[in-house]
Amino acid sequence: EVQLVESGGGLVKPGGSLRLSCAASGFTFSSYSMNWVRQAPGKGLEWVSSISSSSSYIYYADSVKGRFTISRDNAKNSLYLQMNSLRAEDTAVYYCARGLEYSGYDVWGQGTLVTVSS
Amino acid sequence: DIQMTQSPSTLSASVGDRVTITCRASQSISSWLAWYQQKPGKAPKLLIYKASSLESGVPSRFSGSGSGTEFTLTISSLQPDDFATYYCQQYNSYFTFGPGTKVDIK
Numbered sequence: 001e002v003q004l005v006e007s008g009g010g011l012v013k014p015g016g017s018l019r020l021s022c023a024a025s026g027f028t029f030s031s032y033s034m035n036w037v038r039q040a041p042g043k044g045l046e047w048v049s050s051i052s053s054s055s056s057y058i059y060y061a062d063s064v065k066g067r068f069t070i071s072r073d074n075a076k077n078s079l080y081l082q083m084n085s086l087r088a089e090d091t092a093v094y095y096c097a098r099g100l101e102y103s104g105y106d107v108w109g110q111g112t113l114v115t116v117s118s
Numbered sequence: 119d120i121q122m123t124q125s126p127s128t129l130s131a132s133v134g135d136r137v138t139i140t141c142r143a144s145q146s147i148s149s150w151l152a153w154y155q156q157k158p159g160k161a162p163k164l165l166i167y168k169a170s171s172l173e174s175g176v177p178s179r180f181s182g183s184g185s186g187t188e189f190t191l192t193i194s195s196l197q198p199d200d201f202a203t204y205y206c207q208q209y210n211s212y213f214t215f216g217p218g219t220k221v222d223i224k
Binding site: 037 | 150162215216
C-alpha cells in the first residue's frame, strides 16, 4: 500500500524550532518529487515547499523562505522539514504529499499538527 | 506570483444537482491545474489533473475543463459523499492553491 506518514508535530514557543518527518512506503520514493503543504485551523491549503527526486531542485513559499529547510533521504525513504524561527502564524496541520510530474499531488499523508504558542 | 481565485466560496446544493465551481488564475497557466476534494479532518484527495484528466478511481461524475486563466470543476449529479470543500491548484509556476469552495447541503 502506498503510504505517507508524518511525525514530529507538537507545541513549540515562538522563535523555537521543530523538525517534521514524513516516512514513505509502498512506492519507489527516490523517483518522485515531494512536497509540504500546510493548513491553518479553519483555513485553506497553503503550499510550503517542494524538493525534486534527487534534491537538485528545492523551492519555498515566500512565507517560509529563510526559516524552513526541506530535505530528503532516499536511502531511508524519508522527507523532512526543519522549521526554525517559528511564528504563531505557522500554526497549522502540515501534510507531506507526493508529486507527479505535470499531474499534481496524488498521495498525501494524514498530517501532523504544529502549534506555535507561548 | 500566480494568484488563484475560486467562486463561489460556498455552494448549497441538493443530491442529484449539477454543480459547477470556477477557478481563475491571475495569469495564464496553460492546463497546469489540479482539483482536490477535502473532507473535515482528512487530507485532500486529487480528483482532476492537467485541467481535465480524471485521476484513477475518481467517479466519472467529476469532470474538469478550461485552459489559460479560467477553469471549471463540474459534478454532474451530486452524491451524498460529495459534500466537501474543493480546491484548485496551479502548478505552472511553483504551486498555488485557490481559497476553496465549500459544497454543503441545501
